[in-house]
Amino acid sequence: MQGITGQELSSKKAEYLKYIHMQGDVVKTTEIAAHFSVAPSTVTKALTEIAKAGYIEHTPYHGVRLTLTGAEYARFLIRRHRLVALVLSRHGLEPEEACREAGKIEQCFSKDLTDRMCTSLGHPMMSVCGEIEHDHCCCRTPGGDRR
Amino acid sequence: MQGITGQELSSKKAEYLKYIHMQGDVVKTTEIAAHFSVAPSTVTKALTEIAKAGYIEHTPYHGVRLTLTGAEYARFLIRRHRLVALVLSRHGLEPEEACREAGKIEQCFSKDLTDRMCTSLGHPMMSVCGEIEHDHCCCRTPGGDRR
DNA sequence: GCAAAAGTTTAGACAGATACCAAACCCAGA
DNA sequence: TCTGGGTTTGGTATCTGTCTAAACTTTTGC
Structure with a gap:
């Protein structure tokens, strides 16, 4: 994808x-x-x-x-959700609120913006509502190494 | 309002x-x-x-x-825009990008969420695209004092 | 001071997203 | 096999944002 x-x-x-x-x-x-x-x-x-x-x-x-494409896209959607929630949690929201508010705003975040935030956060492994997988993040090459 | x-x-x-x-x-x-x-x-x-x-x-x-109501609402919209831009600028975006991306996502941020971020940021006076007025922020009582 | 030009509004239409209801349809279990 | 629950189809509705064409108002230039 x-x-x-x-x-x-x-x-x-x-x-x-x-x-x-x-x-x-x-x-x-x-x-x-x-x-x-x-x-x-x-x-x-x-x-x-x-x-x-x-x-x-x-x-x-x-x-x-x-489908495979759908699974890949869904993983992106979930990664985006968790990154947005993480950002919100760092701005005064309780974990549950951060997750809920993220659900309302995440659709506005482009892939590019998501990746930028991910990088800026240091590619975190955990958010307030689950793990963040970086398999398809910009920070990974196909082989799995960080750039 | x-x-x-x-x-x-x-x-x-x-x-x-x-x-x-x-x-x-x-x-x-x-x-x-x-x-x-x-x-x-x-x-x-x-x-x-x-x-x-x-x-x-x-x-x-x-x-x-x-109208007076409209002016007040517009000030909220601008304050929200600048707070969102400020958050984005703290997550790796250049000032201009932060302002542009903020324009795409700000409409999803509720007044409450905006005020929470404002508090968490310490009621900043400046963003990447202009001053932030706090006249009608939650942090002010009608008399103008911080809570 | 009037007619043409410029600006604005109205009316009608369309597209996309989301939602519903009612009717038709499929399928699996008793 | 028949029936009932789950599912789909088709029609309709609302909201937002957009356009074109036509009508209307204001301004401008002579």
Whole structure:
């Protein structure tokens, strides 16, 4: 996945993708609908579009599963979320608040901005809401070495 | 202006309001349209709605002027912008970049979050793109004293 | 002082995101 | 196999932001 910008998916779709990633394997429409408190038909529509964009495989009536591209993108979304939460936690927010507020603002952060903050924070391993994986951060070459 | 949330105006309308504030006094439709590279009719429509919300007075064919409420809200928007830019500048961005990126993400920051960051930064007087006024920051009581 | 030019508004349309409901549809378990 | 729960389809709605074309107002130049 070269050239992520961070704006490939609208914010709601990105949230769905993150959720699918965190659930792992096959995820059902109803499960997503319940988690986000929306009607199943709303989810079906979003899923169809996310699938069209190549991030998930949607087998009608049987749920969705991330593609490789989708898994990679979801990891970026989660890394971004955790970096944003970390920044907020360093500006007076309690861990839980930082995580919640991050959820509201993260979609505005481009990949580039995310990577810059990551570098500036010294590529932290932990945030307030989980580990930060740097596999696909700008700070890694394909071989895994820091630049 | 009690109880600002930061989400009273959509992001484009907030940008227009900030611009009107920065131009001062009466601002014409065409001027705004040129600045934001949109059709004048787009601006008229937005202006009508901002006026309905009480932040500006719109005299058709003669331009707009901020109301007291609008001026106060615009000062909040500018303070928020500068605080966000300051945070970004402390995370590896050059002043100009920080200001530009702040413009993209600031609309997501609530009044509360803005005030928390302000406190955490020690109520800074300067950002990378201008002074920060604290007249209406949470850190001030009506008399002007820090809490 | 009036007509053309410049500026502005209105009206109608469209696109994208998100959401809903109702109806049709599929599938698995009793 | 039939039925019920889960899912999808199709239609509709709202919000935001945008445009074009036409109508209207103000200004300018002669």
